[in-house]
Amino acid sequence: MSLLDYFKISKVGTASLAKERLQILVAHERTSLNQPTYLPQLQKELLEVIRKYVNVSQDAISVSFEQDEHQETLELNIVLPELQTKNT
Amino acid sequence: MARIIVVTSGKGGVGKTTTSAAIAMGLAKKGHKTAVIDFDVGLRNLDLIMGCERRVVYDFVNVINGEATLNQALIRDKNCNLLYILPASQTRDKDALSQEGVGRVLDELKKDFKYIVCDSPAGIEKGAHLAMYFADDAFVVTNPEVSSVRDSDRMLGILSSKSRRAEQNEEPINEFLLLTRYSPERVKLGEMLSVEDVQDILSLHLLGVIPESKSVLNASNSGTPVILDEKSDAGQAYADIVARYLGEERPHRFIDDKKGFFRNLFGGK
Numbered sequence: 323m324s325l326l327d328y329f330k331i332s333k334v335g336t337a338s339l340a341k342e343r344l345q346i347l348v349a350h351e352r353t354s355l356n357q358p359t360y361l362p363q364l365q366k367e368l369l370e371v372i373r374k375y376v377n378v379s380q381d382a383i384s385v386s387f388e389q390d391e392h393q394e395t396l397e398l399n400i401v402l403p404e405l406q407t408k409n410t
Numbered sequence: 411m412a413r414i415i416v417v418t419s420g421k422g423g424v425g426k427t428t429t430s431a432a433i434a435m436g437l438a439k440k441g442h443k444t445a446v447i448d449f450d451v452g453l454r455n456l457d458l459i460m461g462c463e464r465r466v467v468y469d470f471v472n473v474i475n476g477e478a479t480l481n482q483a484l485i486r487d488k489n490c491n492l493l494y495i496l497p498a499s500q501t502r503d504k505d506a507l508s509q510e511g512v513g514r515v516l517d518e519l520k521k522d523f524k525y526i527v528c529d530s531p532a533g534i535e536k537g538a539h540l541a542m543y544f545a546d547d548a549f550v551v552t553n554p555e556v557s558s559v560r561d562s563d564r565m566l567g568i569l570s571s572k573s574r575r576a577e578q579n580e581e582p583i584n585e586f587l588l589l590t591r592y593s594p595e596r597v598k599l600g601e602m603l604s605v606e607d608v609q610d611i612l613s614l615h616l617l618g619v620i621p622e623s624k625s626v627l628n629a630s631n632s633g634t635p636v637i638l639d640e641k642s643d644a645g646q647a648y649a650d651i652v653a654r655y656l657g658e659e660r661p662h663r664f665i666d667d668k669k670g671f672f673r674n675l676f677g678g679k
Contacts, residue, residue: 337597337600337602337604338600340607
């Protein structure tokens, strides 16, 4: 550390970048870790059941799990194809 | 009532064994009968850091398997007669530790010791899992560096979901942050994550900061826990941590760059 270094202090260090990257990563990993392990299997089986009645595609169904202090919520979202809304 | 402390981190090389040796010695020096256990089966090193590598006869796995008694395996520290070391074995068998066996040894130690310090191996495999499973308190050793912080966060998730306390719906493990290899100069230059940055991300109670210090390597070279080097910054930082853990009020040190402007100006070290 010498006199010259004092002129370089104004440059932005990489620590702020590290913090930003970590905050995003850690938030993401915490939500995925808290999800129950049965979620992928549940999604697969639900899809099979729904397909007995309606021909939906693989990505037409989404299962998400949310948790706060008071409750756990399992959200199931199915997008039905437009032409198949009539009874067959 | 005995307390079990796990020293953990997820990532390797951040200072778990250095910390385990230092705080175990610190607790014993404060008059508490303490045992420190190496959970790193196959890669034991606590014996080297404690300077008792030539006195190892029996180890943790021998005790679990009933091949030796606990008293035969425990090594009394040469510097402090209230401190005992239980070394890991050098067997290649990864499954040598069992949950039931570890629990049995810890129960026996709890009858006689005030503090039991569990030096966890790196990673999240069996050894690391068993080191934290029975813990009452966890010292999470973290470097101000992205991979270490991420792994510490992962370890916090494991402590809160996979421990005995979590499984039995007891009060959760008390978690403390120990930030090691900290360089206030580099933090000031914006080159290193600060204490506040790490706390923002991990939301942990800070037990203390250990500055990057030559004394840590000197201590391991000679097989003496760094806390016994009372003149060194790292030794003092560990002494503060032990005091804080025991409930004493100690202001945080080694966080700010204390080198003066003029000293820096002339390139002083």
